[in-house]
Amino acid sequence: MAFIAGIQVIHAPASALNNAGMQPGSATENAVVVKALRINGRSYPYVSAQAYRYWLRRTLEQLQPEGWTVAPIFREKKVAYTDANPVEYADDDVFGYMRAPGKSVEAADSRAAFVDATETKETVTRVSPFRVGTLVAMSDGLVQDFGTMSRHEGDPVPHEHQFYRTSLKGMFSIDLGRIGVFTYENRTGFLNLDEVRRQLAETRGLAHDEANRAYRLPDEVRLQRIRALLSAMPVVDGGAKQALHYTDVNPVVVVMAVVRGGNNPFYYTIDGDRQGLARPVLEAFQEIGEVWGDQILSPLYIGWVEGYASEGRQELEQNLETLQQAYPHGVVLGHPRRVFARLAEELERHPEWLA
Incomplete structure (x- = not known):
């Protein structure tokens, strides 16, 4: 049983990507709140798995990749x-x-x-x-924004909504043996x-x-469907409030590999700093290579967008040789879209992963 297991991070510089609806009892009686987890008295925004799956399905509809x-x-x-x-x-x-x-x-x-x-x-x-997990913010904090509808005669109509600045992290998994x-x-x-x-x-x-x-289905058709999914994930489009808080929801960080079984060991390789930006946890990367090396069937693929949390990518580049030694099939570091493409190419060379 082979799975693609990974985590992804999307960056929300000033966004409201998944809303919970109207807030009763608000000052304006016209308030929209975002979905958020309440932990130790702090609010951490999240994007539900249902919302992300909807974005991905719509992206696939629009792209119509081969297969x-x-x-x-x-x-x-x-x-x-x-x-x-x-x-x-x-x-x-x-x-x-x-x-x-x-x-x-x-x-x-x-x-x-x-x-x-x-x-x-x-x-x-x-x-x-x-399978996809909830994308949860790596820092807390919500902004309450107030506005008015005033393009009409008479008193303006007040309204309010929440937004946030953070990065959100979640897991995903693809059961290669079940597709097709x-x-x-x-x-x-x-x-x-x-x-x-x-x-x-x-x-x-x-x-x-x-x-x-x-x-x-024939393996060629199964591979087409997997490749189509991998081609859409790095260019996914969606999110609420895009007219007011235009946000690119493509992953800015991804960590993934083909592994035996359905476990996902990569969640703790990425953490958040005080600003809610992703940072690599090198000790976690090293330990996973040592502990899970016999279960990892492919190179470890790390995608990190240049310009996003640049210190994190620099830290990975400076320690790449050490990480290469920790993983039996090596490490591939680059832009998220490129590493998704590299993983798709690797699947072509290993039809046994579809068994």
Whole structure:
């Protein structure tokens, strides 16, 4: 079992990327608050995993990289769902789904306007092979900003909202052995295919693994879907309040590698300073190489944008030779987008990681 395990940091210089809604009892009666954790009396802003996944899915829709297909969305009264068809749609494969029996006739978006929903004989569910953690601020502090709507006759209408300056850190993981592999085991999360979808898998010529009750896409198609995901993560676009607090949400720091099993040892390699900027913890990098070296299958990839917390990147460059010795497959240091591309290239050379 091989996983891409990593952490990423996005920088929010003056931002409100994920809001919790209106604040009751505010002075203006028109106040928007950001999502935040309350720890020891201090507020730490965060971006929910749901929000980040939405950004990433929309980015993939817009980019349409090779091998990526977007699942149509359907609606029945108060229930909305994707087609839940991972054979046809990379979107359903990578991000998972749950769909109960039934057939929708109402499209919830223009993509589905001329697409019939795949008939569903029994409830199908799929655990997402792509996992992402909440992006949590590395420093506390919220600013309350006041404004008015005054482009009309009469008294201006006051309003207020929160924003912050910090960097936010979170984990991610990609289960390489699950992308493009669809089981029909009758338990929650593993009944990916019902009778209708199994017939489709047979028609499309997917390899049938009877022993593990699974169907498998060709490795080339599976790699395309993984490469598409890796190409979108360093250019992800999204976030709330962009008209007022335009923010680039691309990762400014990423640390990742291919590892055995689903553990993610890299969370403590990056910490925050007093200004909420990322800094490398060299002792943690060194210890992970020594302790987890037998579980790390690829080079360690470190992406760090030049100009962001420059002392951190300089510290890594000055100690790169020492780090190289600590990791059995070496260390790659560069811009986040380049290291994502290097990792995608490495996958091509190791089809055994998809097993």
